[in-house]
Amino acid sequence: MEIKVLGTGCAGCKVLHETVKQVVAELKLAATVVKEEDIMKIMSYNVMALPALVVDEQVVAKGRKLSLAEVKELLTK
Template sequence: MNIKILGPGCKKCEKLYNLTNEVLDELEKQANITKVTDFNDIASYGVMKTPALVIDENVKFSGKVPSKKDLKKLLK
């Protein structure tokens, strides 16, 4: 599984990154997590609001940090 956190490095972006790692640990899943901070790269996903979560090149959330429960559903 490849996961990308899209955002300039703001507090919400860091929160999403940390929450994603936490959920992966709880689910005992392995994934490659990458932070994408370049605005051109972020825009290439059609994302206008950050943070955004991309799983295997599909945008799952944009403009908010999902709840832990919602994130677990996506990562199972």
Template sequence: MEIKVLGTGCASCKALYETVKQAVAELGIEATVIKEEDLMQIMNYNVMSMPGLVINEKVVSAGKKLSVGDVKAFLTK
């Protein structure tokens, strides 16, 4: 599983990255967590609100602060 946190380095983006890492650890799943800060790459996902969450190349959230529980729900769907 590949998970990308899209964001240009804002506090919300950094927080989501940490939240995703925590959710992955708590679930005990094998996943690569990537923090994508390149605006050109982010635009490829058509995400205009940060932070964005991409799981296996599918945008599942944009512009929202997610809890660990929210992230776990996306990861276990």
């Protein structure tokens, strides 16, 4: 599983990245977590609201911070 947190470095993006890393560790998921800050790469996902969460190249959330429970639910679907 490849997980990307899209964001330009804002506080919300950093929080989401840390939350995702925590969930991956807690659930012992075989996943790679990437923090994508390159605006051109972010735009390639057609995302206009940050932060955004991408799982295996599918945008699963955008434009808001996610709670620990929400991230767990998204990553275990």
